[in-house]
Amino acid sequence: MNFEWIKQIDNLEKHITIATKDNVDLKLMFDILMGKSGVEAYIALYSAFLKTNVRFPETTIKYLRRVYVHQKITEIPAQTLARIIGVDEVTVYSWVREFGFHDKKKKTKKDEVNTLLREADLID
Numbered sequence: 001m002n003f004e005w006i007k008q009i010d011n012l013e014k015h016i017t018i019a020t021k022d023n024v025d026l027k028l029m030f031d032i033l034m035g036k037s038g039v040e041a042y043i044a045l046y047s048a049f050l051k052t053n054v055r056f057p058e059t060t061i062k063y064l065r066r067v068y069v070h071q072k073i074t075e076i077p078a079q080t081l082a083r084i085i086g087v088d089e090v091t092v093y094s095w096v097r098e099f100g101f102h103d104k105k106k107k108t109k110k111d112e113v114n115t116l117l118r119e120a121d122l123i124d
Contacts, residue, residue, distance in 0.1 A: 001059075005084045009068050023071040025054050069095045 009015055013034065033045045059099040065085045072081060073096055082089040 002086075008072070010066060010071055015067050016060075016065060019060040023057060023060070025049070025052060026056070026060060029054070038078055040089055066095055070099050073099070 006012065016030055017027075019028055028048055029045060033041050036044050065087060068085055069081055069092055072115060073092075076084070078092045078096065079089050082092045
């Protein structure tokens with residue numbers, strides 16, 4: 001599976017920190033990779049995980065997928081998002097409903113003006 005889409009997430013470091021907060025091994029791995037590069041990172045990772053059985057739980061990727069959909073739903077069609085992140089379209093739509101974005105793509109200029117007026121308490 002291709003995970004290049006992860007690089008397009010805004011504030012990625014923050015979201016990876018949130019996604020890995022409950023997994024000590026993944027958090028340590030992320031901290032090592034962010035603090036070192038190349039051979040230094042390889043040596044640090046090898047030393048830290050030499051005698052462990054590190055696994056990558058799906059919860060981290062699921063969290064990042066949801067963030068990606070949240071950030072890109074107004075730019076990229078749901079069908080394309082589903083293909084990019086490797087989930088079915090129904091999942092994308094359920095996340096969109098959960099985020100409350102189901103109408104965002106269909107807003108007109110009039111809707112935007114009315115929203116601004118409503119926020120300014122100028123109309124009901």
